[in-house]
Amino acid sequence: xxxxxxxxxLASGVRAGIPYGAASLLLxxxxxxxxxxxxxxxxxxxxxxxxxxxxxxFAALAVLSAGGSAAAAIVAGLLLNLRFVPMxxxxxxxxxxxxxxxxxxxxxxxxxxxxxANRGDGSFDVDFLLGSxxxxxxxxVGGTVIGALLxxxxxxxxxxxxxxxxxxxxxxxxxxxxxxxxxxxVAAVGATMALALTPIxxxxxxxxxxxxxxxxxxxxxxxxxxxxxxxxxxxRDG
Amino acid sequence: MVPTVWxxxxxxxxxxxxxxxxxxxxxxxxxxxxxxxxxxxxxxPALLAALVITETFGHDASLVFDAxxxxxxxxxxxxxxxxxxxxxxLSAAAVTALLRALG
Numbered sequence: 001x002x003x004x005x006x007x008x009x010l011a012s013g014v015r016a017g018i019p020y021g022a023a024s025l026l027l028x029x030x031x032x033x034x035x036x037x038x039x040x041x042x043x044x045x046x047x048x049x050x051x052x053x054x055x056x057x058f059a060a061l062a063v064l065s066a067g068g069s070a071a072a073a074i075v076a077g078l079l080l081n082l083r084f085v086p087m088x089x090x091x092x093x094x095x096x097x098x099x100x101x102x103x104x105x106x107x108x109x110x111x112x113x114x115x116x117a118n119r120g121d122g123s124f125d126v127d128f129l130l131g132s133x134x135x136x137x138x139x140x141v142g143g144t145v146i147g148a149l150l151x152x153x154x155x156x157x158x159x160x161x162x163x164x165x166x167x168x169x170x171x172x173x174x175x176x177x178x179x180x181x182x183x184x185x186v187a188a189v190g191a192t193m194a195l196a197l198t199p200i201x202x203x204x205x206x207x208x209x210x211x212x213x214x215x216x217x218x219x220x221x222x223x224x225x226x227x228x229x230x231x232x233x234x235x236r237d238g
Numbered sequence: 239m240v241p242t243v244w245x246x247x248x249x250x251x252x253x254x255x256x257x258x259x260x261x262x263x264x265x266x267x268x269x270x271x272x273x274x275x276x277x278x279x280x281x282x283p284a285l286l287a288a289l290v291i292t293e294t295f296g297h298d299a300s301l302v303f304d305a306x307x308x309x310x311x312x313x314x315x316x317x318x319x320x321x322x323x324x325x326x327x328l329s330a331a332a333v334t335a336l337l338r339a340l341g
Contacts, residue, residue, distance in 0.1 A: 019323035026327065039243040050251045055293075060246055062298075070242045074249035081254050083285050088261020090278045095266045102266040103259035111289070115282050122278045161334030164309030167293035168330035171313050172323050174286040183283040190284035194291040199300050203292070210288030214280035218273060 006127045013117065013131020020112040020132070021139035023169050027054050028140040030157035030165075031061070032147020038065050041148035048144035052110070052137060055166065056080045059203055079204025086211050087114045094124040108133040115173045182216070189213040305341065309334030 004012075028048060035044035038061060051057055056077035063073040088106050091114070095102045108130045117129035147154065157163065178184050190210035197206035270278070294310045295301045309330035316326040 022324045023327045026331070043243045043247060047247045047250070051247065051254055053250075053254050055289075056250060056254065060250055064243065064246060070245035070249065073242075073246040074253060077246075077250045078253045078257065081257050084254075084257050085260055086281050086285070088258055089265050089270070089274075090261070090281055092261045092265035093268065093270055095262050097267075099263055099266070102262035106258040106260075106262035107255060109258045111286070115286065118279070118282055120279060122275045159335060159338055161305070161309055161331035161336075161338065164306045164313075164330040164334035165327045167290050167306060167310045168313035168327045169323075170286050170289040170293060171310060172317060172326050174283065174290055175317050177283040177286060183280060186280045187283040187287035191287040191291050194288035195295070195301065198292055198296050202299065203296065206292055206296075207285060207288045211281055211284050213284040213287075214277045217276040217278075217280040 009125055009127040010131040010134075013113070013125070013128035013133075014135045015131075016116050016128070017113060017132030017135030020116075020169070021136040023165060024054070024136045024139035025143040026162060026165050027169070028143020028145075029147040029154065030143075030160075030162035031057055032144040032149075033151055033154055033157050034058075034065075034147075035061050035144075036148050036151045041151075044148040045141070045145055048141050051077075052140060053077070053081055054140065076203060079202060080207070082204060082208050083111075083211065084109050086214075090114075090122070091117075091124040091126060091129070094126050105130065110136060111170070112136060112173055115177065118177075186213045186216050189216065305334045305337035308337045 031048065031054065032041075032044050035047070035057075039047070047057055059080050060073040060077035063069075063076045068076075084106075087109055091106075091109070092102070095105055097105065105126060110133050113129045113132035113136065114124075116132050117125045119125060154160075174187060178187060190213035193210045193213060194206040197209055201209070290310070294306050295303065297304070309332075312333035313326045313330040316329045321329070
């Protein structure tokens with residue numbers, strides 16, 4: 001891959017992240033609308049500003065709406081965020097700064113940025129990742145602000161179908177990963193594990209367990225290297 | 239309710255920051271063993287496939303087949319014709335909304 005300057009890679013990350021930022025705006029909007037009656041507009045906005053993790057926020061909100069404790073809400077949210085442990089390990093060798101710099105860079109981890117910054121050979125373009133997250137953050141926070149302030153005036157997020165945006169968002173990321181037959185097999189096994197575990201395990205656990213499907217990579221040496229890094233594909237298709 | 243909400247926000251903020259910092263802090267700046275290197279490129283399809291399933295069919299720790307499945311099918315069609323991502327997610331929302339309005 002051509003070694004572009006860090007600022008150029010950051011800028012291309014921002015460009016690649018903008019469509020995901022637009023989708024995040026709609027997701028943030030539905031979070032704001034749903035969170036407002038449970039926690040009030042200010043707390044909903046603060047949560048999006050300092051937590052910035054969509055699925056975890058929805059999970060914690062669901063617990064609080066049902067009258068659950070703070071501990072139960074935190075556990076529900078953190079279980080969903082545990083997937084950032086393997087994602088963080090994956091980007092670790094690509095991080096060149098000192099411990100504090102690495103820990104701060106890690107805060108930019110969100111699903112779309114991580115998937116897009118994947119060069120396909122196991123290495124990650126961390127400047128591209130940061131740019132892509134910078135493009136999504138205003139979408140998520142801005143959407144929450146609009147939803148939390150306007151609330152029900154927007155309509156019921158469920159009757160607007162906004163809850164279908166999350167799976168569509170993840171499906172869009174998934175298809176860019178399926179060029180290799182081995183990746184398709186791993187996706188099929190991961191999906192099957194998630195289907196099997198969803199009725200019996202707390203939310204978040206099926207996702208972490210499905211990550212084990214990646215162990216199929218140990219079966220064969222990586223003789224089918226990805227032809228194109230995801231970041232390049234995203235830039236071309238984006 | 240107010241303390242519960244703010245404790246939740248504080249706990250989630252600190253916990254998420256720690257989770258996101260873990261890999262970069264502990265494994266940063268050095269090469270991972272070759273075996274792990276073969277697993278990592280496959281984490282994305284595994285995690286993303288699981289997220290598609292849980293967000294499409296998951297509801298209160300059970301599997302449900304509802305209007306979201308129709309929306310995700312519409313998203314798959316939009317992806318197959320190489321529609322931009324914003325069109326993909328909007329078609330998912332629109333079809334889900336339509337199915338709920340009809341149902």
